[in-house]
Amino acid sequence: MSLGSAIGAAAMFVWLGMVIAISFLEAPLKFRAPGVTVPIGLGVGQLVFRALNTAEVILAVTVVVAGAVDRPPVVVVVAVAIVVTALCAQLLGVKPRLARRSEAVLAGQQAPRSGAHHVYVVFEVVKVIALSAGGMAILVSGS
Structure with missing residues (x-):
């Protein structure tokens, strides 16, 4: 395995672990902790x-540069394109809506629950699948 592939795979698996740990463990569990109110949970979440x-x-x-240096298999390129697109959609499309709601709640306003949270979670699932597939494809191809 080349250095570029090793770096790309490592970055994908670190990213995967971070998404799973934060989005699927920390985020839902913090609201179950004793004494954590919605405003405190939202502040920590931000x-x-x-x-x-x-x-x-x-x-x-890191993943894109590693791929540009190493020319990975098509499946890896597709996985990276999917994960980067999902991240961009979250950051540019969904997160601003979530931030507005959080700011309103933190300012003491009653804000209705937002469907944007569910969209964000769907993108997180897409990223988990794409990162897993891309990282495994790098390892299997040995490129």
Whole structure:
């Protein structure tokens, strides 16, 4: 396996672990902790997801550069395109809507639940599948 492929696979699996740990473990569990109110949970969530999204952008750039250097198999290119598209959709389309609702709640306003949260989760599932498939394809191809 070349250095570019190794870096690409490592970045994909680190990214995968971060998404699973934060989106599917930390995010839902924090609201079940004793004493965590909705405003506190939203405040923590904003900080955590800002950090996650920053790390995701760095990992996306790493994966794209590694792929550009190494010319991975088509399945890897497709997986990377899917995961980067999903991330862009979240950051540019869904997250601003979620942020407006969070800000309203944190300002003390009654804001109705948003369907945008479910859309965000769907994109998280898409990223998990694409990152898993792309990372495994790199390992199997040995490129």
